Amino acid sequence: METAHKRPNYILIWVYLAVLTAAELALAFELPISRNLKLVLLLFLAVWKAALVGLFFMHLKFERWNLRIMAIIPLPLAVIFILAGMSDHIW
């Protein structure tokens, strides 16, 4: 089973998620920064939130390494596919 661990503070994670969501909204609509920077920051925030859900709610932080690998494997495949598809439009 999972490695023995102290239970994470789920409410604290919830607060982080709420704050990050608010940050995303502010970033998207209030802050006067360039579109490309906005894109990068928003993606970063979204990935951070997704990681919080994955690591703490789905307990990946406390599972064995090989289960973590199994969960992660599709991601590089998805990235490769998207980059290849995009490459048709950058020459």
Add this chain to the structure above:
Amino acid sequence: MTHAAATVDQMQPPYPAERGLDVYNKKLGMWVFLASEVMFFAALIGTYVILRFGATGEWARPGIVLNIKITAFNTFLLICSSVSMVKAYAAIQDGDPKKMRFWLLMTILGGATFVGIQIYEYVHLVEHGFVPSGVREGSELAALVANGTLPAATMGLYGSTFFTMTGFHGFHVTCGVISMAYLYFTKALPGKYSKQDYGGIETVGLYWHFVDLVWIILFTIVYLI
């Protein structure tokens, strides 16, 4: 086959067996299934990224077609339902089925409300002229295209990608709500979960968190960018 079923249903790796991943079958099966779901959404999201990146012409600016306020609330709601799910899981881990049932019910209600709001949004969008093929002729949004607020060239792609991605996500949420409701009535209420056996809760919880995770990505890239 009852002897095989007895080992599989409990939360130990099925004996006798070689050491697998130290994770009981239901949970391992769910993680494996989620890997396939990542690929499914990768195809849909990847399509959106590739189409948008390769589109000649502007993409509609965020907030004009889609209602950010309602969707932001919906996002928050889904995150809350993820928290209630994990609290249900924590409760049964501590051996408190009553608390688990409460939080599970909250999760089901949160999920159902999310779907309800999504459906309301869809109806609203279609009424204003936003459909999977783009913008309907003679609608309110068509006027925005005519006056240049919305780019004519990419509205077809916008509609196609928006409805497909959020539609399939909504379908997954619905399946999650139905599954949780099924477990609630057939297992949780009759008291079949305990500190020794809560695999179903953990397994459906993983699915629910995944659905939340996908929405976190979708909300950002579809609504905010």
Add this chain to the structure above:
Amino acid sequence: MTSVAATAHGAQAHHDDRSFVRKYIFSTDHKIIGIQFLFVSLFFLLVGGLLAMQMRWQLGFPGKPMPGGGVLPETMAPGGVILPEYYIQLVTMHGTFMVFFAIMPLLVGVFANFLIPLKIGTHDMAFPRINMWSFWTFLIGGVVMLSSLFVPDGAARAGWTMYAPLSARHDYSGASIGQELWSVSIIFVGLSSILGSLNYITTIINNRAPGMTWFRLPLSVWSLFITAILGLLALPVLSGAAIMLLFDQIIGTHFFDPAAGGQALLWQHLFWFFGHPEVYILILPAMGMVSDIIANGSRKPIFGYHSMVFAIVAIAFLGWIVWGHHMFVSGMNPTLGSSFMVSTLVIAVPSAVKTFNWMGTMWRGNLRFHVPMLHAVAFVAMFVIGGLSGIFMAATPVDMQIHDTYFIVAHLHYVLFGGSLFALFGAITYWYPKMFGRLMSEPWGKVHFWLTFIFYNCTFFPMHITGMAGEMRRLYDPNQYTFLQPWQPMRVFISISAFLLFATQLIFFVNFWWSLWKGQKAPQNPWEDNGLEWSLPSPAPHGNWEKVPTVYRGPYEFSSPQVAEDYLPQYKKLPTDREPARVPLAGH
């Protein structure tokens, strides 16, 4: 089952009181599900063959009325003469049925289901009910696809690769609901595959018998495990693509419609991102089973077992980054194209490792040319030819010339027929006793093998040549081009060989069906093999073992100095063997 069989190693399962429907129709027993896949897939293999026969009639005898063509509607073949609109349906549906409803389910649906629990030593799959659903969604997909042959305006017709926007728009293709039915059917097939994969993966990871460590797994199980991972991750992409195609077809979305900003190339990327792992799904299980059979037929351990495992993993891993080699002429980014060329050339290496290892296994072995061994050895030879033509195509400049010609058709049939199907004939013959308790006829098996081998090579080898000469695939009338007219005698030769090849398969089908009732009753271990399944009676009982076996060694201990016989099963305990670290619980 005789009492002799019952007193052998594996004891009978507990008393089975299921109804007929629960036992044979809506069964959750992995063996029955495997057999259900077998019967249905053999039917679709026949369907695919019949479609090919019609294609070969048109190519060999263009414009002539086809025997039996009178049953076809006037819109498809007036007076039995095939029309171009019908020809392209034949091409499309032949590929579709063969790939999705014959070879894939025969390799995975049949053998993953039948073999995995037996070979790893457990009672059934991790999720028996999901397993049942996997078969029924497959069947629904098959029925939907079959029905598309009979709808108004006919079946889908954009090639089995269903390129958009030809496939997305009725005004381009001329088909109507037939196209949609293809998309719907594929969605069901994808679902079936994903459900199956998740079962196979979970079962192999978690339910191996005590002592069955990863590196004591037979190569058939390794290959099925890796194939399941490929399927798990690739089929969802196809499902997504099929859904988007369906939406383009019926609700007016524009994913693949260039006129509205969509991208035709996007379909190709989506399809081939699935499609390349798919072809490894179509070959890896065959390679795995061939390994088991060759070791058995050589009475020697597999040469280089560990490198065989790493080769399977390497092929699967690299298989994700070669898909663009199907798109060299599509107009994609040339730099990307070059990277695909490199990765495609590299993937030949692990396949070559496997080929040399099979030869190393046979070298100086005490060879037994039973029918499965004949098929397995032919597999190696045919796969080498198919692989070598693949090297030609991997080089982008060469592919510019031969893409979409019969050279490609030759390649794919050498690996899929010469490879996968020969392996399947061998595997079906090999595990038939464990499935049905009878043996197929050995003499007729040999006749079938030799005639198939001869007619198969006569059919497909010349295609390398006509392909080099520039004969395009999916082409209704090659004679419209003067430079292809001199090749008509070759086309006639190929067609006649194909007809004889098809007729020969009758021998296999009769052997298969006749032996179910009249075949020689099979002993427990007719091939003197080492796998766990041979510790059970033939046929294997429901639940497999009362008490799962313990495993003491790897699966290829042939000609071992420790025993007098030339085989040493995995489950046989010698005085010198220790128990594995985990001790079984009572009652297991």
